[in-house]
Amino acid sequence: MQTESTLLTLSDWRQAYLRGARAADLLSARASRLASDSPARAWILRLSAQSVAQRAAELDALMPAGADEEARRAVLVRLPLFGVPFAVKDNIDVAGLPTTAACPEHQKVPAECATVVQRLLEAGAVLIGKTNLDQFATGLVGTRSPHGGPASVFDAGRISGGSSSGSAVAVGRADVAFALGTDTAGSGRVPAGFNQIVGLKPTPGRVSTAGVLPACRTLDCVSIFALTADDAAVVLQVLEGPDTRDDYSQFTPGPALLQARRGAVLGAPLRIGVPAEPKLRAQDGYDAAWDAACRQARSLGAELVALDFQVLHEVAQLLYEGPWVAERYAVLEQLLRELPQAIDPTVASVVRKAESQRAVDAFR
Template sequence: MNEHMPLTLADWHAAYRGGASPADLLGALARRLADGPREAWIHRATADEVGTQAAALEARLAATAADPAGRAALWQALPLFGVPFAVKDNIDVAGAPTTAACPAFSHVAGRHAVPVQRLLDAGAVWMGKTNLDQFATGLVGARSPYGRPASTFDASRVSGGSSSGSAVVAARGDVAFSLGTDTAGSGRVPAGFNNIVGLKPTPGRVSTTGVVPACRSLDCVSVFALTVEDAAAVLAVMEGPDADDAYSRFEPGPARLPARLRIGVPMTPVLDATHAAAWPPAVAQAQRQGHEIVPIDFAPLHAVAQLLYGGPWVAERHAAVQALLEQSPEALDPTVRTVVEQAVGMTATDAFRGQYTLRAAQQGAAALWQQVDVLMVPTAPGHPTFAQVDADPIGANSRLGTYTNFVNLLGWCALALPAGFTEGGLPFGVTFIAPGNADAALAHFGAGWQAALALPLGATDVPYPGAPAQRGGWPAAEPTMPIAVVGAHLSGMPLNGQLTERSATLRAATTTAPHYKLYALPNTTPPKPGLQRVAEGGAAIAVEVWNVPLKHVGSFLALIPAPLGLGSLELADGTQVHGFICEGHALAAATDVTAFGGWRAYIADMKARSAPR
């Protein structure tokens, strides 16, 4: 549909910087959407609504027409200048109806939801409200009186839900990005069924003020886009604390994941026949990128997943629609009503028992991150047809949540990514899951994954363009200090835990410039080296550079005993970083081990010499 329209954020930025008019481009897009397929949309912005937004942008451009510095400041202040987006219709847009796919619930919003307001303030232009499983209750995208969006790759198969319309319009290239919501996987399953990116933030990172709740304590506003960079740039605009949202918890985490990841995968993956053959190549791709695959038992996570619909959290869905359910039960989709009415027989005692079960599970799940850095799962076990969903509405839907339902209950973040196609030509997606607040780091990893596969964008057949030359904003991360370690703090060595327990991540394994000598210090436990810069006779010494969160640098340095300390090291590429050095007086009785090229090689040689023969 968008053969001549920009697709990605970089495309839209290039068009405007090249002189394109917002009124012309956005007006043309609005006309094309008005004439296009309707099933993904509940409400499309009128020509006047789009024109008003475009006119405001035109005025901003005109004000800087003769001022290059002002024009540059405009691009900086409005990072989403003129970029069109769609909004799932359980998220408020002022002056537009919010239906949550239930006509009896429809009302005109008096103000924008906080995430929408932040996007508009950044220059983005809303183009309409998208279809969804009613009240965001479902993972199929087929529980709506406004139509049943299909996968953009197979009209006989579901689009995935509940954010069905948002995924479809992003995959078709109708808009540059779209907003969904995710409680049980609604921002991930539709991404997998449409060959796009689905970014699900840590719960609380993005405000849900102005979002019709499904499970208010778990809901997340999610992003669908054609590239990870675009999704990350949108999250960077939306994220942040909100005093009006009692569940707002904005805590930036690490900027990067370790260079070589321990990726946890299901020991016994649950997959349908359509997807079974696509999973092993995806795992092999992770291995080709240099990561370690760690099979783990997912049974505890599946047990957590059962709490979402089999436990008292369904009462949160009841709380959101109780008045309508009591007054007009026929207004609800029959399957949605069946799900929500489970809460009627629940008690406060059930709610507390559920909380106790979850808290115990959260403690157990937290220990998982000592074994692996991220989880990798099939986004969905299979891709059902409409006929299969109609034959078993609840069972087919439940199966789609196999690898999604537990994530928000555990407070984690997730990123759904394209991973290829099945033998039948259906898109196959995987989801990477990381601890809470690791959103920025997970996005960096995801960008590398997408670049390595370089699959076409969504359903557009447009080749992956590569990372943009000028990347947009990025989700916030806590500041770090790069520290080079040379001895017992190296990966796998006795003191490495002092780094990992402070959430430090491996930035690079490299060497110093060839100006250093390495010594084995006497009488140290565990054995420790001393590094000294020399004027001549030096060598390149193996080191690792770790990003240590600034808030933990002090406690880390307190563990470093004399005669070691922190100074400046020159790396092989000429850059300077902080790193371990040794006071000169302590080297008089030390053994020169420079010839080994690094501490790991020296320790290996020492162990070999002491082994029984």
């Protein structure tokens, strides 16, 4: 039987439970390992071993000892994330746990979970803890936190990327099978790339942001970190769907991602936009990796369409230099006035740009 340290993907966890493993055994071993091994800077809060054990016992009660494989499989169909450990970025609410967004002075203890967390729990997932981030999800480096910045899983001298730094590192180290972050300007995709894992940013509105501290409310997305694209697709299928708590939520039936990966024909061939001039030209093999990725996409039948990305760079600048900064300011205005020292200086310098903006700037 596999030990918890060899369980990486959702498929690994599923197969272990199909063979008769108990959640209590696997998760207590995982919690014990993390207590002594996991880098503190990736986590802001980890649940106690007792809390994890209680959750595992609740799940084991749904999978009676001695049940045959068919009965176990039925439970796993009903609970597709049964007994799978996960983490959430600390700007996402978990009932009874503090949400700080890496600013202890901004702490609140919510009475209910964010919709995304609730859906994961209802699918059988087991929360391990809350992860570090660039304060108020403002940054792409992972270092703007009073808890320090977690390093890349490959090199302690390199940054993890941000803002969802801790979630990316927790998955990259296989502390958890998947994690939630947020992504407005790259906060999910950048740290995923820096730690060589999958970072999925869903289309805005496809996944609820109810219970997520806003950075830029009109553009915020909950992102998914996983070790494989299949795993990210499974988690997305659990999370997606309309939510009356979120005014931006949309009904999005969309294609079945797993069916697409298994060869189902879903319509027109996939067209992928790529920079007309990639401008990577960097060290450490980035160009070779880029070329290999393009070849792989073509081999799978995708059409690569060269685009001028300059307009996208200009749009991206609006998030930190243009009128969208006002959305961040609306969230932090009171804290900036009453307790400015609580805010990271770089974060404050970004958000304060809104103080000199005029309404007309939003339409330029």
